Amino acid sequence: MPTESPRYFEHDADIGIVGRGSTIEQAFETGAQAVFAIITHLGAVQPTSTVTFEFEEADLEFAFVTWLNVLLGRSHELDMVFSRFHVQRHGNWWRAEASGEKWRAGLERGVEVKGATLTMLSVKQTGPGWEARCVVDV
Amino acid sequence: MNLNQLHPLQPYLWSFPRHPGDKRAEVLLYGTAPLLVSMDDKVLEQIANVASLPGLAGAAMTMPDAHWGYGFPIGGVAAFDAEQGGVISAGGVGFDISCGIRCLRSNLDLYDATPSLKELADTLFRTIPAGVGEEGEIKLNPAQLDQVLQDGALWAVRQGYGNAADLEYIEERGRVAGAIPDNVSELAKKRQRGEMGTLGSGNHYLEVQVVERIHDEAAAAAFGLREGGIVISIHCGSRGLGHQIGTDYLILLAKAAGRLGIHLPNRELACAPIESPEGQQYIGAMNSAINCALANRQILTHLTRTAFAKIYPHATLETLFDVSHNTCKVETHEIDGKPRRLHVHRKGATRAFGPGHPMLPERYRAAGQPVVIGGSMGTGSYILAGASGNQAFASSSHGAGRAMSRNKALARWHGRELISELAQQGILIRSRSMRGVAEEAPGAYKDVDLVAEVTEQAGLARRVAFLRPKVCVKG
Numbered sequence: 001m002p003t004e005s006p007r008y009f010e011h012d013a014d015i016g017i018v019g020r021g022s023t024i025e026q027a028f029e030t031g032a033q034a035v036f037a038i039i040t041h042l043g044a045v046q047p048t049s050t051v052t053f054e055f056e057e058a059d060l061e062f063a064f065v066t067w068l069n070v071l072l073g074r075s076h077e078l079d080m081v082f083s084r085f086h087v088q089r090h091g092n093w094w095r096a097e098a099s100g101e102k103w104r105a106g107l108e109r110g111v112e113v114k115g116a117t118l119t120m121l122s123v124k125q126t127g128p129g130w131e132a133r134c135v136v137d138v
Numbered sequence: 139m140n141l142n143q144l145h146p147l148q149p150y151l152w153s154f155p156r157h158p159g160d161k162r163a164e165v166l167l168y169g170t171a172p173l174l175v176s177m178d179d180k181v182l183e184q185i186a187n188v189a190s191l192p193g194l195a196g197a198a199m200t201m202p203d204a205h206w207g208y209g210f211p212i213g214g215v216a217a218f219d220a221e222q223g224g225v226i227s228a229g230g231v232g233f234d235i236s237c238g239i240r241c242l243r244s245n246l247d248l249y250d251a252t253p254s255l256k257e258l259a260d261t262l263f264r265t266i267p268a269g270v271g272e273e274g275e276i277k278l279n280p281a282q283l284d285q286v287l288q289d290g291a292l293w294a295v296r297q298g299y300g301n302a303a304d305l306e307y308i309e310e311r312g313r314v315a316g317a318i319p320d321n322v323s324e325l326a327k328k329r330q331r332g333e334m335g336t337l338g339s340g341n342h343y344l345e346v347q348v349v350e351r352i353h354d355e356a357a358a359a360a361f362g363l364r365e366g367g368i369v370i371s372i373h374c375g376s377r378g379l380g381h382q383i384g385t386d387y388l389i390l391l392a393k394a395a396g397r398l399g400i401h402l403p404n405r406e407l408a409c410a411p412i413e414s415p416e417g418q419q420y421i422g423a424m425n426s427a428i429n430c431a432l433a434n435r436q437i438l439t440h441l442t443r444t445a446f447a448k449i450y451p452h453a454t455l456e457t458l459f460d461v462s463h464n465t466c467k468v469e470t471h472e473i474d475g476k477p478r479r480l481h482v483h484r485k486g487a488t489r490a491f492g493p494g495h496p497m498l499p500e501r502y503r504a505a506g507q508p509v510v511i512g513g514s515m516g517t518g519s520y521i522l523a524g525a526s527g528n529q530a531f532a533s534s535s536h537g538a539g540r541a542m543s544r545n546k547a548l549a550r551w552h553g554r555e556l557i558s559e560l561a562q563q564g565i566l567i568r569s570r571s572m573r574g575v576a577e578e579a580p581g582a583y584k585d586v587d588l589v590a591e592v593t594e595q596a597g598l599a600r601r602v603a604f605l606r607p608k609v610c611v612k613g
């Protein structure tokens with residue numbers, strides 16, 4: 001379950017999302033929560049089914065965009081919505097899992113996210129932790 | 139945008155002067171001072187970055203409805219010459235490849251339609267899969283989907299979704315050449331499995347509109363429009379398949395650019411030379427997505443006819459036109475008196491061929507190409523006709539353009555209240571997403587009247603008719 005409210009920043013036509021955490025992985029996970037909170041109310045999603053995947057990416061910023069876009073792609077492919085996220089980095093390899101459920105009548109319909117873009121993309125250390133951000137196209 | 143940075147060339151055309159040492163090409167901005175002032179400075183930064191890409195032909199331009207996008211500004215137009223090392227840019231096409239508007243004219247008028255509009259709204263809402271998490275009834279196997287990507291709306295008509303007459307009034311007659319389905323990832327194809335014949339979300343809509351005002355009688359007659367007549371506009375694109383192609387190629391092209399010796403002022407301009415293997419790979423995938431979008435709007439046209447037939451058994455809905463506004467197309471344009479084959483990127487801009495263009499259907503050849511400027515669900519939209527002498531690679535505005543971010547709109551309006559307010563104005567909204575309705579509040583958009591007026595005054599397209607919404611199915 002999300003532990004804090006998702007963070008966003010302004011963009012004229014689309015939505016800027018922010019993920020923060022004490023590690024890169026946590027920043028990626030809260031970034032994913034921010035994306036899926038646009039799609040539905042995460043608190044109502046039951047994490048009954050888990051999807052795992054992995055990818056290779058050396059560039060931290062491209063890795064953040066890839067992580068979000070694979071999540072979005074898999075959620076569309078499986079007609080699911082995710083609410084819990086976990087990612088582990090092993091060098092250039094990223095092993096990820098997301099839990100959620102199939103769309104059902106009781107889930108709030110938010111707005112579809114088409115994809116994460118390279119706009120305003122950054123992954124950086126900010127004092128005690130990490131912050132990852134980019135604009136998502138809706 | 140700070141106007142002090144710009145130089146007025148004509149009343150509706152401005153340039154962004156180059157400083158000594160600037161390596162970019164010319165930048166031109168269409169619009170009036172108030173419209174330009176209302177634009178974010180990022181628009182200027184983004185279009186100047188576009189002007190620095192290799193092989194640009196003429197100038198990089200923005201339309202009067204431009205706003206800050208990703209890589210290219212939305213409302214951006216740029217043409218590249220393959221023979222001059224020109225590039226193809228995934229950011230210049232966008233995630234929703236071939237997003238566009240299918241416009242249908244009907245034999246109904248508002249007087250006859252009004253008593254059953256509520257029933258129509260409910261029937262359309264049940265018939266048209268709209269919004270996040272909604273799938274269509276058409277499920278395609280991999281071979282069938284590849285046929286869609288090859289044949290576009292032609293595939294849909296062959297399956298019984300609509301008729302051959304529709305194809306005459308779709309860009310490229312409903313099927314763009316050069317699609318290579320093998321260049322589309324498996325994930326992209328899987329995402330599309332349940333999404334054929336779906337509207338999508340965000341700013342996508344299906345609207346039943348009334349022709350409230352005619353601006354150009356001759357063009358309106360050619361387009362089959364009359365005051366009081368009912369028109370339907372369907373705004374959507376290539377759905378999950380296009381989104382995934384945009385995703386797949388954005389990073390692929392961003393990485394390729396460095397390897398291919400292209401300096402990107404910003405990685406979001408992800409591009410590759412047109413003639414490079416990477417560029418050709420993207421073009422084959424992009425054309426597949428264009429065909430997917432054309433097929434999708436053709437299926438939605440069929441579903442719309444089905445819904446209308448239940449409420450108005452004698453209604454006939456004919457395709458007026460289908461035009462995309464997120465594309466790159468190969469076209470011939472004259473530059474310095476010489477015809478050149480160019481890859482014209484239109485990101486949130488509509489092709490607007492002027493009168494006499496050979497690619498127009500005979501019926502519209504004297505009037506010019508129908509162009510749609512979609513407004514908000516509470517104000518209205520315009521149908522225009524491509525103007526003679528358009529100097530923007532035959533391009534025009536595509537919408538009102540946002541005046542306020544989605545976050546701000548969400549904080550200011552509530553979906554249910556908006557639906558109630560609009561119902562009192564005689565506009566019926568049907569949506570599963572109250573968040574989506576709030577984000578798309580009429581007040582979050584610029585003045586569509588102003589955008590259409592400036593589009594005409596700038597010589598991009600002529601206003602033909604104003605359409606007032608009566609029913610809106612929102613994604």
